[in-house]
Amino acid sequence: MWIVLLVNVIVAAVAVIFGFQNRAETLNLFNAGIVFITFGIVLLLGAIPVYQDFSTSSILMFIAGILIIVGIIMLSVSLITKVPRIVNLQDIAISLMIAAVCLIYFMHGLNLSLSNLVVPELALIIGIVLFYFKRKRQ
Known part of the structure; x- marks a missing residue:
């Protein structure tokens, strides 16, 4: 299980490093709410x-x-204050990869079975695909 955790940490760290290079934007509550909700859904x-x-x-x-709950509150505040509804796929991809690492860390004491690894690895793969398509469009 530690090898799977190490590989996922390396993949997520590389994605975070490449994802946050040359990034200068302000906080968007709508995007942050979506990221919090996707992270929570993956953990759930x-x-x-x-x-x-x-x-x-x-x-x-x-x-x-x-x-x-925090994501829903952020979405509600963003809808009330009428901020622009811009969803950044790169942020969602990075949050999916970090959620996969968190899941595997929480499960490191359990047995290494396919059923335990389906959700984290699926989240990591979806995160990589979203990250690739976001990079490809730019």
Whole structure:
């Protein structure tokens, strides 16, 4: 499990380094709300395969709930203040990759089975695809 965690950390770190180069933009609450909600949904989906382990699943569900609530509050504030509704795919891709690393870290004490790794690896693959398409469009 540590090898899988190390590979995912390296992939996410490279994506973060390349993603945040030459970046000068202000905070967009709408985009931040979407990023928080996607991060929370990935953590919530990651709690499904490990529901037998109470401590891991409860931590994942608690953090996911907080992230989703904060994301909904940010979306509500952005809709009230009428900020531009711009979704940055690069931010979503990076949050998916970081969520995959967090999931694997929380599951490192569990057995290495395919059912435990489906959600984190799927989130990492989707993040890489989104990151590639965002880079390709620029």
